[in-house]
Amino acid sequence: MVTLTHDVLKKYIDNNKNLASYRKRFCYDDMRGIFLNPHNQKVISLYGLRRTGKTVLMQQLMQEINEYDRMCFIQCQYSDDMMDLRSAIEDNDNCDYIFIDEATKLENFINTASVLSDIYATAGKHIIMAGTDSLGFEIASKDELFDRSYLIHTTYIPYKEYNYLLGKGLEDYIMYGGTLTPDGTFYNKEICEAYTNSAIAENIQHSLEYIGRGGKFGPLLSFYADDELTTFLNKIIELHNRTFLAKTVNRRFKSHDIGSLKDLVAKKSANQRLIIEKLKSPDLRQQIMDALKIKEPLVQTADARAVEAAKKWLETLDVIYRLPGTASQEAGQDEEVIFTQPGLRYCQVTAAMDLLKNSSVLSELSYEVRDELCQQLDADVKGQMLEDIIFYQLAKEPGFSEKFIISKFSDGSCEFDIAVMNKKDGNSCVIEVKHSDRAVKAQTRYLNDDDFCAKYEAQMQSQIVCKMVIYMGDTLPENLYGVSYVNAEDFLMSPLECFTQIYERGKRCVTPGDLAEEIVRFPNSLAVADNVKNLGQRIVASHSQGKTK
Structure with missing residues (x-):
């Protein structure tokens, strides 16, 4: 256990030359207000995946308080336990501000964490903790730390905050967003795999281990006993991302929308008719879908309860968001989930596309045709991801869920990407999301389909008073094709304000x-x-x- 205070702690903070250049996360003010509240008798737990700013948040708070003779910074090791931590706090009894990093490394942290609030916080100590295996804080908050701690989540970084902290745009956020590492965490498959293994899978396994007696493993106990739990968790993540790509492939091929491939085939292939027919063949689509399936026996033979338990922990850790009403009856494999770190999904999906491009499934096609097909799929993937980003942002936006119900709506052939119902007046706004900077009438085909709109209104008992396309182009001052066109970045910068303004307008323009x-x-x-x-x-x-x- 490493303990720093007084001049040594000041030197440690001062030597971090990059600290002054880091902007503060949006949760900083809440954290600071709770920590410095003289009446607060709870501890603060910074809860989130690696590389989301937990340690930097504590260091920024130390720097701002700037009373190093009253502060103590404690860094725990795996060989430490709660008695070691108590000794460190009591040896520095003159310190009122206690910062504990890597708290979840303590051997019996989850079972003994309440002493920090019951003994020290009630005595006037201000305590804040962070840890690599942050799931431990969530588990402890439901047991030992129940009603004794404030959980401040750091995993989810919305686009507005990502843009503010790193100065990067929406395209970068779609492909790499999710962590605050300046050079990126999801730029290649190897780094991404290392992150999912250490930050997610091992996080869950270590947290469950520290509970003791295997009581929290449940249906996952056999995987843990065989030393296969982290592999299983990683494969569940990969399964969802490959399923996401398979659905994207299915949408494009099922509609026979092979776009610019027709022109490319005409230029590059003598037997263009046969190639076009193959591209439109349901057999090819099925072969692609089969190629994207996870062949790992751990997943193929896993009990449905084990799959569900794994997804529950991924959800608890804020890795995934499970869309309401999309669960499958069979092991949840068709359930729609959103990854809160978009870069993780995009990295795994593009890795699967690279495998597909070089697989035997497409071997009859020229490299140019395969490459163009994957470029089209990449554009489709970004479109689906943008839809997920906006949906999850609305679900998480403070105050939005209090006023609106957010859902998706489909009848099997038509769909609204996002449907938002006003709780107060019962009316709805339906939204199409497009990863395109062009406004074309085809984008509004479902929004302006009278029969489909009537079906929504009848089933949901809600009148559609607003229609919107969120896309990569400029926000238009007036409606086009009877629909409001809104720039995606403008929308994500202030979702509630932007949506409310368009919803209240609730009118249509006259087009040529x-x-x-x-x-x-x-x-x-x-x-x-x-x-x-x-x-x-x-x-x-x-x-x-x-x-x-």
């Missing part, structure tokens, strides 16, 4: 396409020039009612 359709249907309506204005008002009124006259 609308006028053309009305002229065909009612040619006599434009007999006089003044009728154009009247016609426009009629279309606006009609759209605001969710139907076309």
Whole structure:
């Protein structure tokens, strides 16, 4: 156990030359307010995955307080236990501010953590803790530290905070977001695998080990006994990301949307018709889907209860968010989940695409065709990920869930990426998300499908009063195709404010396409020039009612 205080601690903080350049995480002010509250008798637990700023948050707080003769910084080792920690605190009884790093390395931390609040915090000590195996804080908060601690979560870094802390844009966030390491954690497969193994899988295993007697392993106990638990947890993560890619492949091929591949095949291949037919073949789609399946026996033969237990711990650790109403009855393999660190998902998905590009499944296609296909899939993946990022941001946005219900809606052939229902008036806004900087009418085909909209309204008992496309292009000042177009970065910078403004507007614009359709249907309506204005008002009124006259 390493203990620093007084001048030694000041020198330790001063020697961290990068500390002054780090911006503070958004949770800093809450952490500071709780820590310095003279009436607070609880400990603070910084709870989150590695490389999300826990230790830096403590160091920033030490630097701001700047009373090193009243501060004690304790760094725990795996050989330490709670008695060692108590001795370190009591040996520095003159210190009112106690900072404990790697607290979860203490042998019996989970079973004895309450002494920190019951003995020291109630005596006026201000205590804050962090640890690598942060799941231990969550477990302890439900047992030993129940009602004795404040949990401050650091794993989820929303786009606005990512942009503020690192100065990077949305495209970077989609591909690499999730940690605060300046040079990135998810830039290649090897670094990503090392992170998921140490920060997630071993985090869970170590935390469960420290509870003792294997009581918390449940259906995972056999994997632990065979020294296969971390492998199993990693494979569950990979399973979900490969399933995500398989669904993306299925969407593109099922719609026969092979896009620019047609032109490429025409230029590069003599037997272009056969290649086009192969690309549209359901057999090829199925072969691709099969190639993306996890072949690992640990997953294939795992009991459904073990899969569920693994996902519960991943959810508890804030690694995944399970979308309501999407659970499968069979081992949850078709359940939709969002990874809170988008870079983790993108890295694993692109690694799977590289394997697919070089697999025997596509061996009959030229390299150029395979490469173009994977580029199209990459664009699709980013689009699906942007949808997940926005959905999860709305689910986590302070105050949003208090006012709105967030869901998805599909009838099997059509879908709304996001549906938001106002709890107060019962009306809805439906949203399409596109990873594109172009506004084209095809993007609104589901939003403006009268039958599908009517189906939503009947099933949800909610009137659609707002339609929105969130995309990578500029926010448009007026509606287009009867829909509000909003830039994704603008939206993610202030989701509640941006959404509320568009929702309250709740009106539609008149487009040239609308006028053309009305002229065909009612040619006599434009007999006089003044009728154009009247016609426009009629279309606006009609759209605001969710139907076309």
